[in-house]
Amino acid sequence: MFISLYANWKKKRNLANLKDPSFSFLFEEDSSGEYVVFDTETTGLDTKNDEILSIGAVKIKENRILTSQTFEIYLKNSKNIDSKSILIHGIRECDLIDAKDPAEAVKNFLNFIGSRALIGYYLEFDVAMINRYIKPMLGITLPNKMIEVSEIYFEKTITLIPQGNIDLRFDTILKNCKVPDMGAHNAVNDAIMTAMIYLKLTKEKN
Amino acid sequence: MSIFEQRKLIESIHPFGLLSPTILDDLMQKMDIAYYPRGTLLISKTLSSIAFYIIIKGSVSELIDDEVYNFYVSGDSFDADALIYGQTEGKFVVDEDLICYEIKKDDFLTLLENKDVQSYFLQDFISRHQQLKEYHNQSDLSPFLIAKISDIYLHNACIVDERTTIYDALLRQKELKASIILVKTPTTYAIVTDTNLKEGVLLGKISVEESIEKIASKNVVSIDYNDFLFNALLLMTQKSIKRVIVIDKGEVKGVLEQLDLLSYFANHSHLVMVQIEKAENLDELKNLQKELKNIIISLDAKGVKVRYITKLIATLNEKIYKKLFDICVDEELQKDCALLVMGSEGREEQSIKTDQDNALIIRDGVDIELFKEPMIRLNAYLLDLGFPPCPGNVMVSNPFWRQSESAYKEQISIWVESLSSDSLQSLSIFLDAKSLAGDKTLLDNLKNFLHSNFSSRTDVLAHMAKAALSFETPLSLFSRFILEKQHENKLDLKKGGIFALVHGIRTLSFEYRIDVTNTIERIKALNNQGTFDKTFATELIECFDTLSSIRLQAMLEAKNLDEMNYINPKKLQKIEIDLLKDSFKVVNKLKKFMTFHFHLNMVS
Incomplete structure (x- = not known):
């Protein structure tokens, strides 16, 4: 009760800060019944200084991952990409030729997600990265409901092994949920795999 | 690009690999991934099909009258018939949590307008698998090995009448730049090579004014114009000769030189x-x-x-x-x-x-x-x-x-x-x-x-034939492979398939006094004398080819003799798995044939 009151109050205060009214749809009640799973590839793990290289997202409706409406976008960067991080995300300078201006890319993303609830693995980080772009631009942070898959996984697993040390690494969860590894880790693939984990965890019959 | 990897997966599933890139791109835009927990009923008589499913992970059983009729696993797709005809006899139930691509019914029916896809889904079982096999061959067969003799350059043949003098024949040969002279006799051809000339004219002192037939040799090796190049190579290898005469409809078409042929083959x-x-x-x-x-x-x-x-x-x-x-x-x-x-x-x-x-x-x-x-x-x-x-x-x-x-x-x-x-x-x-x-x-x-x-002793034949049935074909009722636990879940190709086939054919050949020893030749001979019909003979040959070729791969990879006959089905490509399953079905058919033919259910 208190928690939802607090959430509501926070949402209102967030809305009050919105500079561009055309984005007020983010605060509306969601009627699509869909969720959005998303993932970002970044230049590093520092949410204050690193930049987003790409955003990948898919929608989930009931038991379906709507790969027919996949969202994928690359962002222009202010600095050259650090050669060490290239090894992790596999995005090279030349992959960013078709990249969009960050402001435009993030706006596209907001239009894609609307007011749908967001799902992700270590979502906090991705949301913080997005917020770094939209806060100065629109004055707000992402108001959407957040669902963390590692949390669902943790709760499901802890009932099986109380006091157990639960390994929450992405690859482990992937393996234990018997979700196929789609190969290369990029934003869209990771989003699809996270979506599969989510469906498996929430729709599985015990 | 992630779409790229998904595309590769779809492309690897026949017949989607036949689609043009643009159609495939378009298709990718229309596919969703769905998750169904174990026990979900996907299609039944009353629940009509809404989509075409391609399994990414998990498995689905198709039941008819509550008996498992078919079993689908990763890489398989279903069910075109249910979509095309709008109804199905069977019931599709998720057996193991299913993650699959879905192509919506309307999109699938649009896709069917593509001729290749259409013919794949609408064909009957046998021709569908022939298509699979051709597709498989096509993907790794270098063009020159399916090349026929008609595709390669042939040298002009210098053909002369048997009464031509040696001198005139040589002039004609020079004119045509031919390496040999063919001498036409009323019934056949004879050949004059440089060796014949050396031995006949130089050493044998036959005058160049004599007729050419005096020095010609009768051993002419020929091959049909429509035969495979590879067979020409075999022929040259077997006979240790440097050229063969190419015959088309009874006429000499030209001369195939070993040098030309060898330049086609990397390994001499x-x-x-x-x-x-x-x-x-x-x-x-x-x-x-x-x-x-x-x-x-x-x-x-x-x-x-x-x-x-x-x-x-x-x-x-x-x-x-x-x-x-x-x-x-x-x-x-x-x-x-x-x-x-x-x-x-x-x-x-x-x-x-x-x-x-x-x-x-x-x-x-x-x-x-x-x-x-x-x-x-x-x-x-x-x-x-x-x-x-x-x-x-x-x-x-x-x-x-x-x-x-x-x-x-x-x-x-x-x-x-x-x-x-x-x-x-x-x-x-x-x-x-x-x-x-x-x-x-x-x-x-x-x-x-x-x-x-x-060979007329039916008791002997029956006992021999029985051996062909002594090992189970490693294919379960649900078209699933039966793997051997003690051999790291591998499949024994020799015991499970090749032995039954080779031995069955051997026994039948014994009965019909067929002298050739090669299994394929034996099958052909059995077909010629009426034991098998043409379709069954073709099936047997294809089946033997498939089993041998998969076995050959296993042999090339095997580290020791024990491993040679075992294969791990997980390492096979989807197409090979289908072909292998089909081959085992043919082996089972032969076993049934043997049982009936030798009245084996009456022998203890």
């Missing part, structure tokens, strides 16, 4: 052959052995049908046997014995070295002991060259397989009378015997003896 098997021929000692032969394996690997990689590879290898091994026989056995003794190879070597089906199975027949009245030392030496040389020993000791070093003609006859009678499993095995091995060196009529006599006395 003919050269190996010549080297074997020229080898003076064991060490030289040993070096050539290494090249043999390379030939197999590269031919296999080029997608040459296994039956041609094995034939080529058999030809080469035969030369080695002959060479060793010449080295070990004195010329005088050679005419009083016959060296046999049996088992897979006799059938010309060994690819990588399989066990040596060999024997010697000695003419009645000649001292058997004379052959003891040479045969032990021959065996030692073979071992040295890497022909593995026979675990059953079927080798010329064993006195049991080094007997006189009449002793063999007695032995055959004993085998047939006792009908023990050992006897039947020996008899089977002997049925595949082929004579490589020495006096071949010795083997013919024995085979005649065997046929005239026993």
Whole structure:
């Protein structure tokens, strides 16, 4: 009760800060019944200084991952990409030729997600990265409901092994949920795999 | 791009690989991934199908009248019929949590407007699998190996009348820049090569004004214009010749030169052959052995049908046997014995070295002991060259397989009378015997003896036939492979498929006195004399080809002899799995045929 009151109050205060009214749809009640799973590839793990290289997202409706409406976008960067991080995300300078201006890319993303609830693995980080772009631009942070898959996984697993040390690494969860590894880790693939984990965890019959 | 990887997955599933890139791109835009927990009912008589499913992970059973009719796993797709005809007899139930792509009904029906896709889904079962197989071949067969003689450059043939003078013939040859002269006789052709000229005109002092037929040689080797290039290579290799005459509808079309042909083939098997021929000692032969394996690997990689590879290898091994026989056995003794190879070597089906199975027949009245030392030496040389020993000791070093003609006859009678499993095995091995060196009529006599006395003995045949049924085909009712736990979940190809097929065909061939030993040739012969209809014969040949080719791959990868017959189905491509499953179905069909034909359910 208190928690939802607090959430509501926070949402209102967030809305009050919105500079561009055309984005007020983010605060509306969601009627699509869909969720959005998303993932970002970044230049590093520092949410204050690193930049987003790409955003990948898919929608989930009931038991379906709507790969027919996949969202994928690359962002222009202010600095050259650090050669060490290239090894992790596999995005090279030349992959960013078709990249969009960050402001435009993030706006596209907001239009894609609307007011749908967001799902992700270590979502906090991705949301913080997005917020770094939209806060100065629109004055707000992402108001959407957040669902963390590692949390669902943790709760499901802890009932099986109380006091157990639960390994929450992405690859482990992937393996234990018997979700196929789609190969290369990029934003869209990771989003699809996270979506599969989510469906498996929430729709599985015990 | 992630879409790219998903695309690759879809592309690897037939018939989607046939789609043009734009159609495929468009299709990718229309597919969703769905998750269904275990037990979900996807399609049934009352629940009509809404989408075409392609399994990413998990499995689905198709039940008809509550019995499992089909089983779908990762890479499989279903169910086109339910979508096309709007109804289905079966019930599709998720067996293991399912993650799959879904193509919505309308999108799928639009896709069907594509001719290739349409024909795939609308065809009946057999032709669908033929298409699968062609597609498979096509993907790794280099074009030149399916090339026919009609595709290659042929040299003009210089054809002259038999009464032409040698001088005029030579002028004509020069004019046409031909390497040889063909002499037309009323019935056939004769050939004049440089050797004939040298021996006839220069050494034999026949005048150039004489007619050309005087120096022509009658041994003309020809091949049909529509035959495969590969067969021309085989022919040249077998006969150690440098050119063949190409005949089209009874007329000489031209001359195919070895040089032109060889330039097509990366590995010069003919050269190996010549080297074997020229080898003076064991060490030289040993070096050539290494090249043999390379030939197999590269031919296999080029997608040459296994039956041609094995034939080529058999030809080469035969030369080695002959060479060793010449080295070990004195010329005088050679005419009083016959060296046999049996088992897979006799059938010309060994690819990588399989066990040596060999024997010697000695003419009645000649001292058997004379052959003891040479045969032990021959065996030692073979071992040295890497022909593995026979675990059953079927080798010329064993006195049991080094007997006189009449002793063999007695032995055959004993085998047939006792009908023990050992006897039947020996008899089977002997049925595949082929004579490589020495006096071949010795083997013919024995085979005649065997046929005239026993091939009508239905009890013998029935007991032999029973062996073909003794191992279960590793395919369950649900078209799933049965794997062997003690062999790391692998599949025994030899026991499960090849043995039943080879042995079944061997038994039938024995009954119908078919003399050829090669399994494919036997199937053809059985078809010719009416035991099998054309369709069944074709199925059997395709099935044997598939099993042998998958086995060959296993052999090339195997680290030791034990592993050779086992394959891990998980390592096979989707298409190969389908072909393998189909092949096992054909093996089962043959088993049923045998049961019926030999009334096996009445024999205990």
